[in-house]
Amino acid sequence: MRPPRSRPFPSLPTLAVALAVVLAGCARAGAPASGPSGPTASTTGATFPVTVTDDDGVAVTIDAPPSRIVTFAPSATEIVYALGVGDRLVGVSGPFDDYPPAARRVEEIGGAGEFGVDPNLEKVVSLQPDLFLTIAGGDRWKDRLRDLGVPVFTIDSTDLDDVAHDVETVGRLTGTTDTAAEVASELLSQADQVEQRAAGEPAVSCFFEVFYPPLLTVGPDTFIADLLDRAGCDSVSDHAKADYPTWSVEDLVREDPRVYLVSSESGVTARAVAARPGFGAVGAVAAGRVLLIDSDLVSRPGPRIAAGLKLLAEALHPEAFA
Amino acid sequence: MIAPNRYRRTLLLLAGALAASFLIAVAVGAVWISPWTSVRLIAWKLGISARPSSVPHSAEVILFQLRLPRVALAAVVGAALAASGTVFQGLFRNPLADPAIIGVSSGAALGAIAVIVFVGSGALGAFAVPLAAFAGALLTAFLVYRLARIGPAVHVATLLLAGIAVAAAISSVMSLVMSFSGEQIRDIYAWLLGGLVGQGWQSIGAIVPLVALGVLAAGLTAHDLNLLSLGEERAAQLGVEVDRLKRRSIAVGALLAACAVSMAGVIGFVGLMTPHLLRLFVGADHRRLLPAVLLAGPILLILADLVARTALAPQELPVGVVTALLGAPFFLYLLRREGRRARARA
Numbered sequence: 001m002r003p004p005r006s007r008p009f010p011s012l013p014t015l016a017v018a019l020a021v022v023l024a025g026c027a028r029a030g031a032p033a034s035g036p037s038g039p040t041a042s043t044t045g046a047t048f049p050v051t052v053t054d055d056d057g058v059a060v061t062i063d064a065p066p067s068r069i070v071t072f073a074p075s076a077t078e079i080v081y082a083l084g085v086g087d088r089l090v091g092v093s094g095p096f097d098d099y100p101p102a103a104r105r106v107e108e109i110g111g112a113g114e115f116g117v118d119p120n121l122e123k124v125v126s127l128q129p130d131l132f133l134t135i136a137g138g139d140r141w142k143d144r145l146r147d148l149g150v151p152v153f154t155i156d157s158t159d160l161d162d163v164a165h166d167v168e169t170v171g172r173l174t175g176t177t178d179t180a181a182e183v184a185s186e187l188l189s190q191a192d193q194v195e196q197r198a199a200g201e202p203a204v205s206c207f208f209e210v211f212y213p214p215l216l217t218v219g220p221d222t223f224i225a226d227l228l229d230r231a232g233c234d235s236v237s238d239h240a241k242a243d244y245p246t247w248s249v250e251d252l253v254r255e256d257p258r259v260y261l262v263s264s265e266s267g268v269t270a271r272a273v274a275a276r277p278g279f280g281a282v283g284a285v286a287a288g289r290v291l292l293i294d295s296d297l298v299s300r301p302g303p304r305i306a307a308g309l310k311l312l313a314e315a316l317h318p319e320a321f322a
Numbered sequence: 323m324i325a326p327n328r329y330r331r332t333l334l335l336l337a338g339a340l341a342a343s344f345l346i347a348v349a350v351g352a353v354w355i356s357p358w359t360s361v362r363l364i365a366w367k368l369g370i371s372a373r374p375s376s377v378p379h380s381a382e383v384i385l386f387q388l389r390l391p392r393v394a395l396a397a398v399v400g401a402a403l404a405a406s407g408t409v410f411q412g413l414f415r416n417p418l419a420d421p422a423i424i425g426v427s428s429g430a431a432l433g434a435i436a437v438i439v440f441v442g443s444g445a446l447g448a449f450a451v452p453l454a455a456f457a458g459a460l461l462t463a464f465l466v467y468r469l470a471r472i473g474p475a476v477h478v479a480t481l482l483l484a485g486i487a488v489a490a491a492i493s494s495v496m497s498l499v500m501s502f503s504g505e506q507i508r509d510i511y512a513w514l515l516g517g518l519v520g521q522g523w524q525s526i527g528a529i530v531p532l533v534a535l536g537v538l539a540a541g542l543t544a545h546d547l548n549l550l551s552l553g554e555e556r557a558a559q560l561g562v563e564v565d566r567l568k569r570r571s572i573a574v575g576a577l578l579a580a581c582a583v584s585m586a587g588v589i590g591f592v593g594l595m596t597p598h599l600l601r602l603f604v605g606a607d608h609r610r611l612l613p614a615v616l617l618a619g620p621i622l623l624i625l626a627d628l629v630a631r632t633a634l635a636p637q638e639l640p641v642g643v644v645t646a647l648l649g650a651p652f653f654l655y656l657l658r659r660e661g662r663r664a665r666a667r668a
Contacts, residue, residue, distance in 0.1 A: 213512050213520030214638060240637060248352035249519070250384045251636035267508050277391065277522040281383035 050172055055136065055156035062151060065175035066131035070109060072119050076133040076155065077103050078302035079167055082183050083176040090127045093119070099296065099304070124150060131173060157301035159226040160309065164188050167303065183303055190306035191230070194313050198232035201317045206233040206259040207252060207284070208293075210244060211266055212276070215252065219243045224298055227305070231312035233259070253281050259316055260284035263295040291315040329610055332603050336617035340397075343621045347393045347628045348385070352635040355381050387522070395521050396627045396641070397620035399582045400592055402533045404619025405612065406578035407593025409540050412547035412608055413571040414467070414476045418656060420594035421579035424466050424481065425489035426459045427590070430576075430583035431514070432492050432499070433458025438510055439503045451513075452532060452584040459576035459583070462488060467572060474554055478660050517641050518586050518627055529585050536578040537616065543571050544608035551606065589642045591649020592622055598656070 051061040070091035071077040077097040080086055086102060094110035097103045109123045118141050124132065125148055132145060136156040145152050153173060155166040164184040171180020208228060210216040218224045219240035228235050236255045237247060260282060262268060270290035279285050293315065297308035314321040349357050362374040363385055403421065410419035410426070421427045437454035469484035470476045500510060512520075546567045549557040554564050582589065600614045626644040633639060 211508075211511070211515075213516040214640075215519065241634070242637065245637040246639070248631065248636040248638055250352040250388050253380045253384050253388070254353045256380065267505065276520060278383050278387040281380055281387075 048175065052153070052169060052172060054152075054154040056139075056142070056154040058146075058152070058154070060151055060153045060173075062131060062173055064130070066129075066173070068127065068129050069131045069133065069174070070124060070127055070129040071097065072109070072132065072134035074099070074296070075157070075300040075302035076135065076170075077106075078300060078304060079170050080133070080174070082167070082303040083171055083174060083179050085174050085176055088174075090129060091124065119145075121145065121148070133170065133173075155301075157223065159223065160191055160230065160305055161188070163301045163303075163305050166301070187303060187306050191309050194306070194310045195230050197320055198230065198313045198317060201232055201320050203232050203234040204259050204316045205236065205255065205257040206261060206316060207236045207255070207257040207282075208233075209260065209262045209266055209273075211263075212268070212273075214246045215249055216244050217247045219245055223301055227298055227309050227312055228261075231309055232316050233261075233312065249278050253278055256281075256283045258284050258287070258289065260290045261293050261312070261315060262290060263299070264292050265295040265299075268292075329604055333613060333617065336614060336621070340617050340621050340624075343624045343628075344393060344397065347396070347624045348389055350628060351384070351389050351631055352638075353381075353384055355385060360385060391521060391523050391526055392518050392627065392631075393624055395518050395526050395585060396623045398526060398530060398533055399518070399586045399589065400596075400619040400621070400623030401616050402536065402578045402582040402619075403589065403592040403623070404596035404615040405537055405540050406575045406582065408597040408608065408611055408615050409543065409547070409571050409575040409578070410463075410593070411597050412543075412550065413568060413575065414470070414481060415551055416476050416478060416481055417598060418478055418481065418594070418653070418660065420591060421459075421575065421582070422588055422590035423594060423653070424463070424470075424485035425492060426463045426466070426576060426579045427583050427588045428489045428492040428496075429462025430455035430459035430580040431588055432462075432496050433580070434513060434584055435496055435510055436499055438513065439499050439506050442506070449528070452529065452580060455580035455584040456577055459580040460573060462492065463572045463576045467568070478657070478664070514587055515640070516587065517589075517630075519638070521585065525585070529581055533578065533581045536574055536581060537612075539570070539574045540578070541609075541612055543567060543574060544612055547571065547608045548606075587642070589623070589645055591645045591653065592619055592626075594656075595649055595652050596622055598652075 048065060049061055049063045051059055053059045067088050068090045069080055069085070069088050071080055071089065072093045074093065074096045077089070077092050078099055080089055081100050081103065086100070089103070089106050091109040092103055092106045094108045095104075097106070097108075107123075107127065109119045109127070110117075118138060121141065121144055124145060129150055132150050132152045134142070134152065134154055136154060142152050142154070155169065157163045157166050164187050167184045167187065168177070168180045171177045171183075206228065208218050208224060210218060217237040217240070218228075218235075219242050220235075220238050222243050225235060225238065236252065236257050237245065240247075260273065262270075262273060270288070270292070273279055273290050274285050284290060293311060294308075297304055297311055300308075310321075349355070349360055359374070359377055359381060362371065363377060363382055365371045366373045367386065406421045406426075407419065410421060410424065411417055413419070414424075433454035433456070434451045436458070437450050441450060466481075466484045466488050467476075469488070470481040472480055500507065503510060546557070546562045549560050549562045550564070550567060552560070557567075558564050579593070596615045596619045597611060600611055600618050604610045604614045623641070623645070626648065627641045630639040630641040630644045
């Protein structure tokens with residue numbers, strides 16, 4: 001996911017990729033969705049040292065309960081706090097690590113790379129982390145960090161169930177398995193309640209806007225698409241070939257979805273959406289069912305994901321969740 | 323010299339092709355609207371007939387609010403790029419000049435981005451971004467011209483190198499400017515990535531007078547550009563105020579490129595290919611070339627955008643990708659041909 005460096009002209013595909021990364025709040029669902037791709041257990045002991053294979057397929061051994069944790073994704077930061085070990089954080093990626101608010105006071109290690117999507121390696125090494133938690137992508141700098149003796153662990157949550165699984169994995173890595181089990185089961189049961197109620201309602205045709213213009217949306221293999229599906233959304237873009245495809249507004253008008261969801265990252269108001277050329281003819285827009293969705297809740301595969309699912313379900317079925 | 327009859331025939335042919343590509347582009351899109359429905363809807367809008375009752379509202383919106391403005395914008399931007407390329411090729415006396423290749427489009431983009439970041443896109447009204455793009459394009463064009471010229475001539479190699487160097491420098495400054503941005507980063511991305519998407523009739527209406535002004539000014543320099551092709555000294559002997567002509571053509575080429583960039587971002591190769599292909603049919607006389615490229619540039623961009631809209635429908639491609647796929651091989655072919663010619667002369 002690292003864009004190439006200097007080019008004579010700004011390359012639009014590169015910008016688009018960077019944009020997708022930024023807007024998705026660093027929660028890019030990876031690879032084909034073949035069930036939860038969570039770490040496969042290969043624990044050598046119930047306590048420490050513990051060896052777990054991460055989502056990049058790397059076996060990582062942690063010798064003792066980590067006391068200097070660095071996270072390089074807002075979702076990982078939220079998981080660490082939810083497990084009650086936030087006080088062991090010595091580094092986070094940057095200003096997007098804003099939940100819980102205490103995370104903002106932790107040192108930031110991001111910023112290198114053309115779009116600030118790489119960690120600053122010198123900073124990371126100087127913090128002497130005994131666990132570096134991150135998400136998919138960035139193979140080059142991950143290799144560098146491993147060479148430098150930093151235990152890099154990748155969690156790549158492909159869907160909601162996988163989030164719960166990854167919470168438990170982080171629990172094993174940090175020696176907080178009991179709390180992790182509680183957090184994970186709470187997450188799953190909350191999500192299950194929402195799904196049960198949404199399942200009782202007919203699916204609602206909907207569209208999820210990531211950006212405009214051009215109109216960017218989410219493809220079926222993304223994390224957000226999984227949430228939309230669980231929340232009872234019949235997504236206009238469920239047959240897209242790409243993860244963050246540019247969508248035809250003509251097609252949007254024809255498909256005429258009943259609910260129009262806008263990622264809050266998109267930074268617009270419902271009124272601005274209605275004022276765009278052609279959008280007035282979309283049923284959801286005409287009926288005032290344009291809803292801004294807090295993108296932190298739906299795009300971060302962390303402990304708040306059940307709340308994100310509820311948010312989507314409420315937007316899609318206001319009567320059932322009233 | 324090409325016979326006037328043949329020239330007239332070529333123009334008529336181009337006009338017919340433009341009309342045809344316009345109609346095809348309006349008829350075809352991500353959503354199918356039958357030509358008959360389109361005709362009836364247009365007849366209704368023109369007040370010729372009553373609204374066809376069986377046609378859904380969505381077809382009307384797609385046609386009049388989405389597709390027609392987009393095709394019209396492609397036509398205006400295509401004309402501006404082609405005219406800009408024609409003027410720059412005449413000025414540099416070099417067939418490889420194109421507003422994107424010589425860095426002028428990047429300069430325009432930098433101007434536009436600087437205004438979005440430091441002033442705000444809405445602050446100075448609809449003309450702030452085009453004007454800043456014009457300033458950026460103008461400065462870049464002067465700079466590249468000064469750098470590329472060695473003695474009396476502008477060689478291919480120096481022109482391309484100057485263009486690449488200046489564009490690279492501008493690209494870095496753009497990244498620098500963007501790193502100062504906060505909330506405006508969305509406006510910048512919208513502008514950089516938006517291409518021909520999302521522009522309504524209003525913004526097209528705002529840019530048309532500027533393009534018309536540029537085209538008019540280009541027409542007024544056409545005769546002098548013809549004389550300039552004989553060499554600066556010869557042109558001066560024939561009464562051309564060479565320095566004034568250069569300043570004027572740089573301003574005209576920059577204005578046209580800036581109009582295109584401020585509406586649709588950087589789109590390469592239209593300004594390169596169009597004058598080139600048309601010279602084969604109408605000759606090198608700028609007074610004949612200009613009307614021809616004003617018809618052909620729109621055809622090229624309308625069809626490129628048609629491909630961008632429909633190839634992966636309902637997904638879309640950036641139109642610049644399509645023009646680059648067409649234009650880059652063309653550019654390489656020209657480059658090799660120029661190289662062989664230079665060797666033959668040596």
